[in-house]
Amino acid sequence: MRQLGLSAAIREGIVQEMRADESVILLGEDVGKFGGAFHVTHDMLDEFGANRIWDTPISEAGFTGLGIGAALTGLRPIVEYQYLDFIFCAMDQVVNQAAKIRLMSGGRAKTPLVLRGPQGATGRGAQHSQSVEAYFMHTPGMKVVMPSTPFDAKGLIISAIRDDNPVLFVEHKLLYGAASPGGGKALSDSAIQAIGVDVPETPYAIPLGSADVKRQGSDVTIIATLLMLHRSLTVADQLAEQGISVEVIDPRSLVPLDVETIAASVAKTNHVVVVSEDTARAGVSAELVATINDHCFYDLEAPVQRVAAVDTPIPFGPAAERHVIPQVDDIRGAVLRALSD
């Protein structure tokens, strides 16, 4: 077994799929010669050549459309956005085209397409910090995948590539564990755990829609993704010292969502906290609370607590960013509130 960072794990999954399947191609800004702004695609151009690794102009709507057209005609394109904030330039292509083509064609078309890139607040200001997943979770026809560990990232990117639908694959900048060649060193976060967990070299697929219980517990369940998962694990460690047993669930994909694993945990702990880095209003946390109410209401002994970003564009300054984005203390406070009744 071996240690691998999250970006290296994603890279390995992509490379192995590209070796196994000639129809997998990659498009995006600076993905070839430069190796990707966050280094996920480094050296791929050397191995696969310009016919499979396309260094595109800065044309997000355009190259997303190219990915769709290529997907409709037999390829399995992976489209990289340098920052996921920029996928909004391609909103029409993703929401109106990619997500809808299958239904509009009465099931005759398939669009095997991976849309991937980094997100998350890392001191870059309002337009390079957003968490975008809720927009696409809201879009029927899309799948939304959220890898939080290197092991998950490799298995999930392989499943995403093999999936016959458009899949948004959300990476978190702070989890890459790598410096950004363009933007200086990525901020470190002392709460990030388990980044270097063992990743088997042989290809493996983690089915979309299978949550992972990252930590077993009996008193309260935290549901969280990406960076928030790691902060939640820190909270679980802290509370264990106080004799509180926290179960931490990583859904790993928001669409499809593994409701069964969540419901089983709620039936056991009867207390739930949902944590998400995106903004609260109509966000991931709102959807998770609604889902838990739909499926687990009678198992709950207290209202579900939710921890999410403040409803604001993300401010630049480190102090303000910390205030807006959920921190370890915020999550711990929510757990204690959930248990206080």
Place this chain on the structure above:
Amino acid sequence: MTSTVEIRRDPVDCSGKDPAMLLRMFRKMLEAREFEEQLYYLFLTTAMPGTMHQAVGQEAVAVGVVSALNADDTITSTHRGHAHCVAKDVPLKEMMAEMFAKREGSCRGMGGSMHLTDFSKGMLGAFAIVGSGIPIATGAALSARVRGSGQVAVSFFGDGAVNEGVFHEALNMAALWKLPAIYIIENNQYALSMTVEESSAVPNLASRACAYGMPNRRVDGNDVVAVYDATREAVERARAGDGPTLIEALTYRIRGHARFEAAGYRPEKEVEAWKAADPIERLAAGMIAAGAATAVELNRVRAEAETVIEDAIEYAQSCSDVEAEDYLTYITAEN
């Protein structure tokens, strides 16, 4: 504002063209025309759900372009897409069934007029967000390159679509990478109420290709042979690896923008003048002049076109209605 495009009424020059191809063009244009004329009546009777956009008067563009393609070449279409489908051999019965939201329709009743699709015919879909099919066709061209398939991809779109950003993004990439793509502007001189002069700073839309160093042509879009010839040249260039072409086909939308839209923003005289430049009649006159067909033969084709559309309507009406829950099957693909 009145359009300033020259209106030509002369017979199409058919010299040197294969009579069988000309006859096929004539038939396809008639089928597209008859399909849409009958739709109009069906909408009047309220037998038909939804809406539709007629390309009456523009048929020579769809048919001229597609006649220069191979069966496995791909196209993308628009909200005004029936003629593209007819030209690309999408079965008329399935098209008509789709219009009635029947299970036997081209898209199983899930797409309707604005989203007709038939992958088996290289028809990648009609995209009703203006301009959005342009990068998708470009992606099909990129895919053809990656797979080494030798296919060419064509995108049809209107004069209004050139003002969407994706037009420029896609043309730049196609020219940059010399992709086997062909862009067809169906310049029917109006984007709903807006004339080209009212919406484009430079009304010669083909000239936009110059910014990308892309070969470009303006052709008489009511002359099916001229459209065919221009497309042939573009296809040869694309298959030879020499990259994309932008063709601006000048034509006219005889009907309103959609269904019952009255098009009161156009001078009556302008519409009448363009009616007299009907692309089907110009081809008929040209074929007779060149000795490629007799009036009797052409009349037989006219009658046959009416019959196939009648049959298509009859078939469509006998098909099964989409059940409320059919759509559940189509949201995502099962691997």
